[in-house]
Amino acid sequence: MKKNILITGGSSGIGEGLARHFYNKGWAVMITGRNTERLSNLASEMPGLQAFEYDSLKEDQEAPLVQFIREHWKGKLDVLVNNAGHVALTPIKGISRKTLEEMYTTHLIAPSLLTAGCLEFLTLSKGQIINVSSSHGIKAFPEISAYGSAKAALNMLTKIWALELASLGIRVNAIAPGPTNTAVLANAGLPPEIIQAIHQSEKTTIPLQRRGEVEDIVANAALLIDSGSTWLTGVVLPVDGGISVS
Numbered sequence: 001m002k003k004n005i006l007i008t009g010g011s012s013g014i015g016e017g018l019a020r021h022f023y024n025k026g027w028a029v030m031i032t033g034r035n036t037e038r039l040s041n042l043a044s045e046m047p048g049l050q051a052f053e054y055d056s057l058k059e060d061q062e063a064p065l066v067q068f069i070r071e072h073w074k075g076k077l078d079v080l081v082n083n084a085g086h087v088a089l090t091p092i093k094g095i096s097r098k099t100l101e102e103m104y105t106t107h108l109i110a111p112s113l114l115t116a117g118c119l120e121f122l123t124l125s126k127g128q129i130i131n132v133s134s135s136h137g138i139k140a141f142p143e144i145s146a147y148g149s150a151k152a153a154l155n156m157l158t159k160i161w162a163l164e165l166a167s168l169g170i171r172v173n174a175i176a177p178g179p180t181n182t183a184v185l186a187n188a189g190l191p192p193e194i195i196q197a198i199h200q201s202e203k204t205t206i207p208l209q210r211r212g213e214v215e216d217i218v219a220n221a222a223l224l225i226d227s228g229s230t231w232l233t234g235v236v237l238p239v240d241g242g243i244s245v246s
């Protein structure tokens with residue numbers, strides 16, 4: 001059956017992969033991003049795809065999305081994917097208020113506000129929320145405390161919302177990708193040689209000895225979203241080549 005899905009951060013990487021997957025299944029798909037050129041290219045490539053500019057760091061970003069769902073999708077929303085996010089290396093020595101506020105706003109405050117805004121729709125559909133977390137939210141790595149702690153808190157939000165929304169018939173789960181080939185490290189401003197060094201070291205630290213591809217994450221997120229299961233909630237699913245248990 002055709003469903004309606006909203007994916008934040010759908011303008012690239014994992015979010016774009018999810019958008020393509022569900023668009024190709026015939027679902028109504030809404031994505032968000034900050035890069036307007038990529039958003040409009042994706043909207044041209046996939047006619048009917050709804051692409052919205054959305055910056056987690058700005059006020060009231062959820063309002064136009066909620067209004068669109070109410071007016072144009074007649075209040076139908078089956079799945080909300082809180083995926084928008086970015087990485088920053090943040091050694092505790094010299095950490096700044098600005099970096100911390102950006103990290104916690106993007107990964108915790110913005111998803112909370114958007115989720116709250118979408119509750120009326122998800123209640124009608126008895127829908128689902130999927131939070132895109134990270135293996136950094138499960139396993140501790142040095143010099144990335146802001147991102148790791150934000151994702152750990154997102155895992156806890158997943159469990160708390162699962163309890164809080166269960167009586168409304170809304171299920172809440174998270175997927176926790178390990179290192180996955182997207183533009184996320186380049187977007188963090190890391191120089192190519194550092195990215196190369198990170199990739200090289202991960203070959204030995206990831207038990208399955210390779211980085212993930214977007215398809216690895218999409219396949220498992222799609223299972224969470226569209227398996228027909230109706231009794232799974234409060235789960236944080238690592239999809240990480242085993243890194244979170246190593």
Ligand SMILES: NC(=O)c1ccc[n+]([C@@H]2O[C@H](COP(=O)([O-])OP(=O)(O)OC[C@H]3O[C@@H](n4cnc5c(N)ncnc54)[C@H](OP(=O)(O)O)[C@@H]3O)[C@@H](O)[C@H]2O)c1
Nearest residue numbers: 009011012013014033034035056084085134179180182184
């Ligand atoms: N790739 C990995 O290794 C990995 C591992 C674990 C978890 N994750 C998580 O997976 C999610 C997607 O990351 P990705 O790897 O697909 O990275 P990506 O290719 O850089 O995509 C990130 C998406 O989030 C959007 N975004 C970033 N910061 C935003 C902000 N402040 N406000 C609004 N939108 C914002 C980006 O929008 P624009 O580009 O249009 O600005 C883009 O659409 C993130 O939550 C990330 O933490 C990634």
